[in-house]
Amino acid sequence: MTVQDIAQDYLKTGKLACLPDGHFIDGRITAASNRKMESFDPGRAEAFAEFSLGTEADMDRAIEAAEKAAKHWRQVAPGERCRILNAVARVLRENADRLSVIEVIDSGKTLAEACGDVQASARLFEYYAGAADKLDGRSVNLGPAYTAFTVREPVGVTGHIIPWNYPTSTFARGVAPALAAGCSVVAKPAETTPFTALVMAELLSEAGVPDGLVNVVTGLGTDVGAKMAQDPRIKQLTFTGSVTTGVDVARMAAPNVTRLTLELGGKSPLIAFEDADPEKVADGAYWAIFSNSGQICSAGSRLIVHKSIRDEVLAILADRARKIKTAHGLTAPDMGAINSDLHLSRIKAHVDAAKARGANILTGGDVTTDVQTGKGWFFQPTIIADLEPDDPAVQEEIFGPVLAVQNFETEEEAVALANGTQFGLVAGVYTNDVGRSMRVAAALDCGQVSVNDYWAGGLELPFGGNKKSGYGREKGWEGLDAYTKVKSITISNAS
Structure with missing residues (x-):
């Protein structure tokens, strides 16, 4: 068969x-x-x-x-x-x-x-x-x-x-x-x-x-x-x-x-500088957070984006997120289910708390089901924009299809935001400046860095984290x- x-x-x-x-x-x-x-x-x-x-x-x-x-x-x-x-x-x-x-x-x-x-x-x-x-x-x-x-x-x-x-x-x-x-x-x-x-x-x-x-x-x-x-x-x-x-x-x-x-755990950042292509940034962020419904230790669960390209990147990304088809994994959907009812409730609690704080929910934000059957444990692809460094959605691992967005103006600020959690597993850097990519990669406190392709690398490379990522x-x-x-x-x- x-x-x-x-x-x-x-x-x-x-x-x-x-x-x-x-x-x-x-x-x-x-x-x-x-x-x-x-x-x-x-x-x-x-x-x-x-x-x-x-x-x-x-x-x-x-x-x-x-x-x-x-x-x-x-x-x-x-x-x-x-x-x-x-x-x-x-x-x-x-x-x-x-x-x-x-x-x-x-x-x-x-x-x-x-x-x-x-x-x-x-x-x-x-x-x-x-x-x-x-x-x-x-x-x-x-x-x-x-x-x-x-x-x-x-x-x-x-x-x-x-x-x-x-x-x-x-x-x-x-x-x-x-x-x-x-x-x-x-x-x-x-x-x-x-x-x-x-x-x-x-x-x-x-x-x-x-x-x-x-x-x-x-x-x-x-x-x-x-x-x-x-x-x-x-x-x-x-x-x-x-x-x-x-x-x-x-x-x-x-x-x-x-x-x-x-x-x-992880709360991995994808850093997008002002010289990066907004389309490529949006595509990288899309796969970084919505693959496996965001249930990945190394998911790019934070998008740290330069203010000059913030609006364009988020417009592209939110539009793609709204079009994601969630359904049973055997029916060829764009995104599958959350692993358990217990974990679904944890994701919902994180997002509900962000709503209660007045967070800017660009898209998604709630539990859903397979549209064909009305069954299953699913969560809408969610983007929460313009978060402060100490916001729980930035600091805590949600482990679901929920992207936390932060904005920056300088390279130093971007690095500080990226290193500003208790985790240090993976990071992505999007820039056309080779020197900048090397400086930022060296400054990031994590176990793995990719440049201009969030999931670059493979099983031939060592994988693991710093700080509370293990x-x-x-x-x-x-x-x-x-x-x-x-x-x-x-x-x-x-x-």
């Missing part, structure tokens, strides 16, 4: 065949307790399946399997790890249609976005397959009396707490480098998006990943997530999510001095650092 066939079948029946029922532990879907939780399709606001609520015992079994598998995997030749990871990429592509539809129904995004996520996931496994046999140490010159060198060793069992906004690609960007480095994996997907991680684990097994090397336990963060974070057998913990939950995870992991990678880097060669430890070896050459 093609992706369209699978999508149409679901839209008619409201059901997906052959969804995993249980956890994936030690190479197979395992029987789980009778504790279940409904999984909702955000585009319909209706339950379409149930999944297992794991227990601490389930997580314990998963970590035990991973610990056993790690001892074998670290002895596997790097070239063989390379071969298996390339096989994973191939199998993911062969199953991309089914996986993409599951991603839409799990998360609420559009099918086009989901297809892109699956292809990116396959590419991540290819990228790190190429790294598996290149994790070399270095020779250190201590003079003729000694031979000194370093080696990179796998850390062991790694834990991965997966967010709901990108459940497929975030799973891949942690699991692929961990496996390449010789580590094993225990993953806990978000409660609202449990199925893609389970299906991907099955596909990894089909591709030849040894039993026990990748394990997935579904359930609540307060149960299985907390157990993972507190378990001393977890040697590296990678978390993507909110600042509040990230701080809790760090506290739980601290007694064991567990290594951490935290990718937390620490550590994923993707790129730097993404391997979390899963290896360096050992120095010195040999005396004296006879």
Whole structure:
């Protein structure tokens, strides 16, 4: 069946065949307790399946399997790890249609976005397959009396707490480098998006990943997530999510001095200078905030625009925003659903508070539904203009299709506004002045800067934040650092 066939079948029946029922532990879907939780399709606001609520015992079994598998995997030749990871990429592509539809129904995004996520996931496994046999140490010159060198060793069992906004690609960007480095994996997907991680684990097994090397336990963060974070057998913990939950995870992991990678919130600015093309600025801002319904840590949720082009940019952008079609992700809309009713209420609360403060709402500003069905969790594409630096819509992460607009006159003012939040994840700069782009990029306190194309870059570049956006880097060669430890070896050459 093609992706369209699978999508149409679901839209008619409201059901997906052959969804995993249980956890994936030690190479197979395992029987789980009778504790279940409904999984909702955000585009319909209706339950379409149930999944297992794991227990601490389930997580314990998963970590035990991973610990056993790690001892074998670290002895596997790097070239063989390379071969298996390339096989994973191939199998993911062969199953991309089914996986993409599951991603839409799990998360609420559009099918086009989901297809892109699956292809990116396959590419991540290819990228790190190429790294598996290149994790070399270095020779250190201590003079003729000694031979000194370093080696990179796998850390062991790694834990991965997966967010709901990108459940497929975030799973891949942690699991692929961990496996390449010789580590094993225990993953806990978000409660609202449990199925893609389970299906991907099955596909990894089909591709030849040894039993026990990748394990997935579904359930609540307060149960299985907390157990993972507190378990001393977890040697590296990678978390993507909110600042509040990230701080809790760090506290739980601290007694064991567990290594951490935290990718937390963002309030990323797109800075448009007076020499920028207003059409290009508006287009960049459009995709920066309305992709995935704004549910992206690195979304360009602040437009910091020079006063001389402010009116033209906002006129173009507001016109495009008003024309956005929001509907179920499988029906080819411009923008999909909000992931959950709870999160929709949070977005609404932020915008309602801005209205109460007298904010200038250029367009949108309210909850909506799929115009064809009257169902689903949707929020109108929203632009809030002319905000002061201390306004909550500027300072707080809304994590939805809501753009906060600030105005400036000088380069120094633009940089100060851009750096003026507790976050430091991504920034975009729009200017035709190369010198200015370099000065501003150097002055911005964030982990990633793009010039004249907000989403420029790719998985080959490291990704991560400063300040309360977290620490550590994923993707790129730097993404391997979390899963290896360096050992120095010195040999005396004296006879």
